[in-house]
Structure formats: C-alpha cells, structure tokens
Amino acid sequence: MDGGGGGQRVGRLAAAYGQAVAAHRDAVRRWENARRSLAAAGPSAPDNAELVARLARVGADLAGPPPGTANLTAAPVPVRVGEATTLDGSFPVLLPLGGGAHLAIDGDARDPRVGELLRAVVVRLLAAAPAGAVRVAGIDPVAFGAAFLPVRPLLDAGVLAPAATTAADVAALLDQAERHARAAQHAGPAGRELLLLVAASAPPARELAPLAALTHAGPAAAVCVLLAGYRPAGPGDAPPPLGATTQLRLNERYALVGDPPGQPFSADGTGLAAPVLLDGDPPAGSVAALGARLAAATRRAETPRFTDLLPARRWAEPAGAGLRAVLGRAGRDEVTVAFDDATPHWLVGGRTGAGKTVFLLDVLYGLAARYSPADLQLLLLDFKEGVSFTEFVPTERDPSWLPHARAVGIESDREYGVAVLRELRAELTRRAGVLKRHGVTKLADLSPADRPPRIVTLVDEFHVLFAGNDALARQAVDLLEELARKGRSYGLHLVLASQSMTGIEALYGRAEAIFGQFPLRVALPGGGGVLDPLNDAAKALPIGSAVVNTAGGAPGANTMVRFPDAHAAAADLATLRHELWAARPAGAPPPAVFRGYETPRLTDDPAWAGLRPGVDPPLALLGRAVDVAGSAAGFTLDATPGRHLAVVGTAATGADVVRSAALSLARQHAPGDARFLLVPLATGTTGAANDLAVELAAAGHPVERLAAAGLRERIAGLAHDIAADAGTLPGPARAPGRTYLVVFGMDAAATVLGATDPGTFRSGHDDLRAVLRHGPGHGVHLLGWWRGLRRLADDLGGAQHRDDTACLVALNVPGAELGLHLGTHDLSYTPRDGRALLVDRHDHRIRLIVPFVHDGPERER
Ligand SMILES: Nc1ncnc2c1ncn2[C@@H]1O[C@H](COP(=O)(O)OP(=O)(O)OP(=O)(O)O)[C@@H](O)[C@H]1O
Numbered sequence: 001m002d003g004g005g006g007g008q009r010v011g012r013l014a015a016a017y018g019q020a021v022a023a024h025r026d027a028v029r030r031w032e033n034a035r036r037s038l039a040a041a042g043p044s045a046p047d048n049a050e051l052v053a054r055l056a057r058v059g060a061d062l063a064g065p066p067p068g069t070a071n072l073t074a075a076p077v078p079v080r081v082g083e084a085t086t087l088d089g090s091f092p093v094l095l096p097l098g099g100g101a102h103l104a105i106d107g108d109a110r111d112p113r114v115g116e117l118l119r120a121v122v123v124r125l126l127a128a129a130p131a132g133a134v135r136v137a138g139i140d141p142v143a144f145g146a147a148f149l150p151v152r153p154l155l156d157a158g159v160l161a162p163a164a165t166t167a168a169d170v171a172a173l174l175d176q177a178e179r180h181a182r183a184a185q186h187a188g189p190a191g192r193e194l195l196l197l198v199a200a201s202a203p204p205a206r207e208l209a210p211l212a213a214l215t216h217a218g219p220a221a222a223v224c225v226l227l228a229g230y231r232p233a234g235p236g237d238a239p240p241p242l243g244a245t246t247q248l249r250l251n252e253r254y255a256l257v258g259d260p261p262g263q264p265f266s267a268d269g270t271g272l273a274a275p276v277l278l279d280g281d282p283p284a285g286s287v288a289a290l291g292a293r294l295a296a297a298t299r300r301a302e303t304p305r306f307t308d309l310l311p312a313r314r315w316a317e318p319a320g321a322g323l324r325a326v327l328g329r330a331g332r333d334e335v336t337v338a339f340d341d342a343t344p345h346w347l348v349g350g351r352t353g354a355g356k357t358v359f360l361l362d363v364l365y366g367l368a369a370r371y372s373p374a375d376l377q378l379l380l381l382d383f384k385e386g387v388s389f390t391e392f393v394p395t396e397r398d399p400s401w402l403p404h405a406r407a408v409g410i411e412s413d414r415e416y417g418v419a420v421l422r423e424l425r426a427e428l429t430r431r432a433g434v435l436k437r438h439g440v441t442k443l444a445d446l447s448p449a450d451r452p453p454r455i456v457t458l459v460d461e462f463h464v465l466f467a468g469n470d471a472l473a474r475q476a477v478d479l480l481e482e483l484a485r486k487g488r489s490y491g492l493h494l495v496l497a498s499q500s501m502t503g504i505e506a507l508y509g510r511a512e513a514i515f516g517q518f519p520l521r522v523a524l525p526g527g528g529g530v531l532d533p534l535n536d537a538a539k540a541l542p543i544g545s546a547v548v549n550t551a552g553g554a555p556g557a558n559t560m561v562r563f564p565d566a567h568a569a570a571a572d573l574a575t576l577r578h579e580l581w582a583a584r585p586a587g588a589p590p591p592a593v594f595r596g597y598e599t600p601r602l603t604d605d606p607a608w609a610g611l612r613p614g615v616d617p618p619l620a621l622l623g624r625a626v627d628v629a630g631s632a633a634g635f636t637l638d639a640t641p642g643r644h645l646a647v648v649g650t651a652a653t654g655a656d657v658v659r660s661a662a663l664s665l666a667r668q669h670a671p672g673d674a675r676f677l678l679v680p681l682a683t684g685t686t687g688a689a690n691d692l693a694v695e696l697a698a699a700g701h702p703v704e705r706l707a708a709a710g711l712r713e714r715i716a717g718l719a720h721d722i723a724a725d726a727g728t729l730p731g732p733a734r735a736p737g738r739t740y741l742v743v744f745g746m747d748a749a750a751t752v753l754g755a756t757d758p759g760t761f762r763s764g765h766d767d768l769r770a771v772l773r774h775g776p777g778h779g780v781h782l783l784g785w786w787r788g789l790r791r792l793a794d795d796l797g798g799a800q801h802r803d804d805t806a807c808l809v810a811l812n813v814p815g816a817e818l819g820l821h822l823g824t825h826d827l828s829y830t831p832r833d834g835r836a837l838l839v840d841r842h843d844h845r846i847r848l849i850v851p852f853v854h855d856g857p858e859r860e861r
Pocket residue numbers: 350351352353354355356357358359386499543544545562563564565566567568
C-alpha cells in the first residue's frame with residue numbers, strides 16, 4: 001500500500017546518511033588542519049589557546065561519526081584515544097589507525113589504563129567500520145586474556161577470537177596473521193578485511209619480531225597492531241623497531257603521545273607537547289549493542305546458501321585424482337572436502353533431527369553439479385522410514401531424476417543393502433581386471449578415456465545392516481571391510497551415516513579394520529560418536545553446523561562448518577535437478593529403485609510383458625527379487641523330478657503367490673496346451689480360485705474346479721496316467737500338454753489323502769508322492785500352498801523326501817524351523833510382511849523376494 005511512501009522514506013534516510021558522512025569527513029579535515037597548525041606553532045605559541053579551542057570544537061564534531069562507514073584498509077582513520085590538557089583548555093586527541101598505521105604503549109594491561117584504552121580503541125575501530133570489515137585477535141600471555149573479558153559480547157559476536165595466551169598460541173596466531181597479510185596483498189582492495197591484532201601484553205621476545213614485522217607491511221597487508229608492553233628503550237636488548245606506529249608512554253597520571261606516522265604533532269620528534277588523559281572503558285551498553293549488531297551481521301555473512309556449494313560451471317571438474325565437495329563455511333572461509341587417496345571414505349554421525357539428511361543432500365547435489373555422470377555415479381541406500389532420497393528418482397509428480405544415481409534404496413531391507421555391497425564387490429573385481437590390463441595399480445593412473453566413473457555409495461542408518469547379529473550381518477561386515485580397504489584404489493567410495501555408533505563399535509572385532517579406512521569424520525549435533533572419545537568438539541553444536549575432522553576424529557584436527565539448509569532451498573534443488581536431468585546423456589536409464597514399502601504387481605512387471613507361449617521350460621513368476629536390479633524372480637518348471645512349487649506359511653499372501661505362478665505359467669502356453677485344476681481348500685480361498693479360473697479361461701485354457709474328495713481322486717488318476725505314460729502300467733498314454741494342479745491349502749487335504757483305498761491299498765499320499773517324483777517328466781506340476789512346514793514335510797513322507805518339492809516359497813515361517821527343514825544351519829531369515837524366501841533346492845539358491853500381490857477383485861473375506 002505505502003510502497004511509494006516507504007521508498008521516499010528510504011531515499012530521505014539515504015540522503016541524511018550521505019550528509020552525515022560528508023560532515024564527518026569535513027570535521028576530520030578541519031581537525032587535521034588545526035592539529036598541523038598547533039604542531040607548526042610549537043607549544044608556547046601565543047595563539048595556542050585559539051588553536052586548542054578549535055581542536056576541541058572540531059573534536060566534539062568527531063565524537064559521533066556515522067558508524068560503519070570507514071574503510072580501515074584504504075587509509076588511516078583518526079581514532080580518539082583521550083584528551084590533551086593544556087593551560088588553555090583541553091582537546092580530544094585522535095591518532096591515525098588502520099590503513100597501515102599502528103599504536104604501541106610502553107605499559108601493558110596490568111596497568112588498568114592500558115586495558116581500558118585498548119578496549120576503547122577496539123570498540124571505536126569496530127564501530128567505525130562496516131560490519132564484517134574488521135576481525136580482532138587478542139594476545140595476552142601475561143594476564144591470560146583477562147584484558148578482553150570486558151568486551152565479551154564481541155567474542156560472542158564472532159568478531160573477537162579467544163586470546164592467544166601461550167607461546168604456541170601466539171606463534172600460531174602470528175602465522176595466521178602473516179598468511180592473512182599475504183592473502184590481503186594479493187586480494188583487491190575491495191575484498192580486504194582488517195585484522196586488528198591487539199597485544200594486551202608483549203609476547204615473548206621470539207614472537208615480538210614477527211609482530212613488529214607486520215607494522216612494516218604497509219596498508220595492503222590489512223593488519224593493524226595495537227601493542228602494549230612495548231618499551232623501545234628499556235633495559236636489555238633493544239626490541240625490534242616498529243614501523244608507522246604512534247608510541248604512547250605512560251607516567252603516573254598521563255600519557256605522552258609520540259608523533260603519529262606522517263602526521264607529527266611536533267617538528268622535532270618529541271610528540272604532542274601536552275599530557276593526555278587516556279579514555280576509559282567504553283560503556284558496557286555500547287559494547288553490548290555493538291556486539292549484537294555485529295553478531296547479526298556475522299550470522300548473515302557466515303550462513304552459507306545452498307547455491308554457494310555449487311561450482312560456477314556444471315560438470316566441468318575432472319575426477320581423475322578424486323572428487324571434491326564444498327560443505328559450507330568455517331567462519332567466512334569455504335570448507336572443501338574430498339573423496340581421494342587421503343580421505344577415501346567418510347563416516348557421518350548425528351542424532352535424529354540433527355540435519356543429517358540436509359547435510360547429505362548438500363553433498364550429493366554439490367557433487368552432482370560438479371562432476372558429469374561419466375565421472376561420478378551414486379548408489380544411495382537408506383534404511384530408515386522416510387523420504388530422504390525420493391527426490392532423486394522419477395515419480396508421477398516429477399519425472400526427473402538425478403542422472404548420476406544408479407540405484408536408490410528407500411526404506412531398504414538389510415538384504416538389499418548386502419546385495420548392493422555385493423554388486424560393489426563385483427565392480428571392484430571388474431575394475432581390478434581393468435587396471436591389470438592397463439598395467440596400473442590405481443584408478444587415477446588410467447587415462448580419462450579408460451577410466452570408469454568413481455562410485456560414491458551412501459548408506460544412511462548403516463547400523464541397521466548389523467542389527468541382526470546374524471549371518472547377514474557377518475556378510476555385511478566382510479563386504480564392508482573389503483570395500484573399505486580396497487575401494488580407495490578403484491574409485492569406490494563409501495559414506496556411512498548413522499544416528500548412533502553405539503553397538504556398531506564391536507562389529508565382530510573388526511571395527512578398527514573398517515573404520516580405520518574412514519579418515520574423514522563428520523559429527524553433526526549428537527554425532528560425537530564418530531570422533532575420538534577424547535574429542536568433545538561436537539558437544540553443544542547448533543543445528544546447521546558440523547565438526548569436520550580429517551584425522552579419523554583425533555582431537556585438534558577439527559573444523560567447525562556451517563552448512564546450508566537444503567530443505568529450505570527445495571526450489572533451488574529442484575531447478576538444479578531438472579537442469580542436470582535435461583543434460584543427461586541420451587538414453588541414460590533412470591536409477592533402479594527399491595522401495596521397501598512397495599507391493600509389486602505381476603502384471604506391472606516388465607518380465608510379465610515378456611512372457612510368450614511356447615517357452616520351454618516355462619517360468620513361474622512369483623515376485624520381485626530384493627536385489628539391485630529389482631529383477632523378477634521365480635522358478636522354471638522343467639522335467640526334473642520335484643519341479644513343483646510349495647508355498648509355505650499362514651500368511652494370506654500364499655494365495656497370491658500360487659495365483660502369480662498359475663497366471664504366469666498360463667501366459668507361456670498356447671490355448672489348449674495346458675490345463676489347470678483349481679482346488680480351493682483353505683478357508684477364504686474360493687474367491688481367489690474363482691478369479692483365477694475366470695482369468696485362465698479368458699486366456700483360453702481349460703479349467704476344472706475340484707473339492708477335497710475330487711482332489712484325492714484326481715491325484716490317483718494323475719499317478720495312474722503318469723505310470724501308464726511311462727509304460728509301467730497298462731492304459732492309454734497321457735494326453736499331451738501340461739497339467740497344473742493348483743491347490744490353495746494343501747494341508748487341508750491331509751485327512752483325505754491319508755486314507756487308504758481298500759481295493760488298491762494305496763493312500764492318497766502314495767499317489768501324491770508318485771506325482772511329485774514322476775509328474776514333471778510327464779508334464780504334471782503341483783502348485784501348492786501349505787500353511788505349515790510340518791504339514792508339507794508329512795505330505796512328502798519325511799525329511800529324506802524334501803527334494804520332491806524343490807521350489808519352495810517360505811512366507812511367515814520361523815527362520816530356525818525353515819533352516820531345519822532345509823538342512824541349512826546359518827539361514828538368516830526373519831519372516832515379515834510382504835517378504836518371502838525363495839529356495840530352489842536344485843540349484844541351492846536362496847533369495848529374498850517381495851511377492852507379487854493380487855491386482856484383481858478384492859480377496860474373499
Ligand atoms: N543447515 C541448516 N540450517 C538450518 N536448519 C537446518 C539445517 N540443516 C537442517 N536443518 C533443519 O533441521 C531439521 C532436521 O533436519 P534433517 O531432516 O536433515 O534431520 P535428520 O538428521 O535427517 O533427521 P532424521 O534422521 O530424523 O530424518 C529440518 O527441519 C531442517 O530444516
């Protein structure tokens with residue numbers, strides 16, 4: 001509504017601000033002129049009183065310059081240090097500081113006047129410059145930093161570093177200052193930040209020389225030194241001389257001010273001929289207000305944005321020696337980490353809600369923007385419930401995907417995790433062959449044309465892999481150890497993230513072997529477990545920050561990083577993803593996706609579409625394998641004795657599995673080539689059998705419905721036909737084509753099958769066993785669902801006949817019971833909804849599958 005009025009107000013404010021700046025400049029000029037006149041006239045000149053009055057007047061104008069305007073690296077600015085007292089009155093004393101000009105005091109901060117003056121000058125310099133243009137570092141070996149306690153708000157604001165108090169601290173700080181000076185000399189004037197080095201007491205003699213050297217470095221070094229405790233003519237060795245420095249000497253009450261560099265008070269080098277009463281501490285309220293203003297600015301300046309992580313050009317960086325990613329900022333500096341020889345694998349810790357997903361998204365998008373899919377591929381594995389990686393895969397709402405993503409597991413099963421690790425190990429073996437052929441030992445040594453992409457495998461909540469403490473967990477540990485050890489040379493990198501490291505440490509005593517290969521540690525809030533127990537740097541971390549450590553978590557190698565909130569930048573992420581997707585290589589497939597919560601349907605599966613009549617032996621499709629490709633899984637029903645399907649377990653999915661088998665087999669026969677005998681015995685399966693009958697008939701196959709008694713008879717008939725077909729019994733040969741006996745609840749026929757025929761003395765079980773053994777050779781297969789393993793074993797006639805139904809689908813059967821039935825001692829199977837174990841007793845393959853579910857009318861209740 002009042003946008004125009006607001007605009008005018010801003011305009012007026014800007015004009016007033018401009019006037020204030022100009023007035024201040026003018027006041028500085030007038031003060032300078034008056035000071036020069038005073039210097040020229042000498043202390044006893046007759047018009048001193050007038051000059052002093054002028055200085056006082058102009059000095060008063062200078063008391064309140066518009067804050068935040070001074071450029072302290074371009075030229076010195078006048079900074080008030082106290083008041084000169086003359087017989088004719090007093091006037092403020094301003095000394096040039098910044099812009100290559102410095103200050104030294106002979107006393108140190110044990111004299112309260114020195115501490116107060118230093119603090120006053122620090123506050124004035126900070127207030128004069130724009131926020132973020134000055135950084136202060138304190139040195140105080142004598143009083144252990146006590147001189148800086150009254151300006152604590154500046155420390156909290158992040159503009160004042162904790163004081164260096166030991167010789168080592170001081171040496172490190174001066175190293176840092178030298179680097180700062182060198183960098184500033186190379187940087188343009190616009191980008192320079194002033195480093196204000198404040199020594200509240202003189203550093204040890206060895207450290208004094210580099211500090212003194214900084215005073216000779218000129219304005220381009222962007223350093224200003226305030227050095228207390230400096231006695232140019234004291235006893236003992238003369239200290240190193242200072243350059244461009246105003247010197248103050250203290251007596252009982254006053255300070256004597258030497259000539260400022262380039263702007264002397266005196267003609268003879270004796271300095272200001274009037275004693276100066278130094279200024280005291282700035283009011284605590286002003287310090288607090290300044291701290292608050294600077295803190296807000298620091299936060300703004302140090303909060304990285306998502307776009308800061310991205311390179312200027314997409315897919316332009318070479319991946320030969322490794323991959324780099326910008327994580328965020330430490331202070332104002334960008335923090336870059338790598339997947340390379342030094343840090344091949346990363347370990348990331350952070351409690352739930354600590355920003356782990358955000359951090360990982362930052363890293364993944366940063367890498368994907370920097371490297372092309374020819375140089376980088378991603379395997380993303382998430383064990384928790386949630387949507388962490390869903391944005392990388394196509395959905396109905398957004399068909400884009402991240403072209404680097406090869407496989408994405410969402411709410412993954414442990415078996416899927418192990419399948420991914422196995423796939424990686426196969427890749428490792430393949431790459432070993434490639435390197436050998438080229439006569440090199442590292443991926444980095446291959447020429448770009450021969451170099452396969454680096455693969456980053458990210459496992460979120462990886463501790464789930466080891467949760468069972470079972471055979472699967474042991475496989476996971478073995479695979480991880482091998483990949484962690486050898487991956488470095490082959491361009492295979494791991495990022496393991498977890499909310500908790502407790503329980504993982506043991507890892508069958510192999511934790512050291514595995515995690516020793518993870519030099520890069522990232523501790524988010526609550527994730528200190530990834531650091532050394534003696535390293536408590538991650539304590540009390542705020543959200544949005546992390547401790548990054550490249551020395552396996554050892555104390556002293558920490559960098560505190562702030563990273564951007566990828567959730568808050570969802571639009572930027574989506575734009576980038578679409579941009580990368582649009583640039584994907586022609587024909588690049590979307591990632592293979594495993595969604596743990598999904599219930600696949602037979603008729604949606606690509607394998608279903610590929611089924612044609614005439615396939616021999618036909619394949620019974622039952623579900624989707626829990627593997628990286630998500631391929632369809634089932635059994636071929638060939639002529640080998642025992643090629644029958646036994647589905648076991650009380651779960652209602654049993655009916656779906658039998659149905660999938662029947663429908664997929666039917667699709668591989670021309671009409672009239674196969675007949676189906678449907679026997680719904682379990683309660684609630686009549687509807688399923690009816691539906692199936694309708695679908696089979698619609699496909700042109702003869703279908704017959706039977707009850708228990710009919711089943712008994714038909715099994716006897718089939719046994720007889722098979723025998724006749726084989727020539728062991730008289731009678732006509734069996735009709736050509738296949739017969740599928742489809743039984744829903746085979747266990748319900750136990751009583752009928754158990755009865756013996758008074759004429760032939762054969763029981764239904766005898767006939768069943770004959771059919772199981774000889775049926776496949778004569779085109780007869782049983783597709784049966786038993787609700788219990790014991791019933792199946794009884795029907796087969798004991799453990800020695802287990803192979804008579806070679807194709808087993810275990811639903812909710814306890815792992816131990818199943819292990820016994822199969823004679824396998826280390827079977828790791830935990831029955832759960834929507835999963836089944838596929839066991840082929842002929843080729844000894846055991847696979848976890850997600851069974852296809854019925855996509856037809858509602859199941860009968
Ligand atoms: N850099 C950041 N700056 C500001 N807020 C952040 C930052 N990183 C994360 N957050 C916020 O913290 C919250 C939790 O983040 P995130 O979903 O990444 O946590 P998580 O550790 O993955 O949690 P969980 O494991 O429970 O899924 C989010 O609301 C997110 O916006």
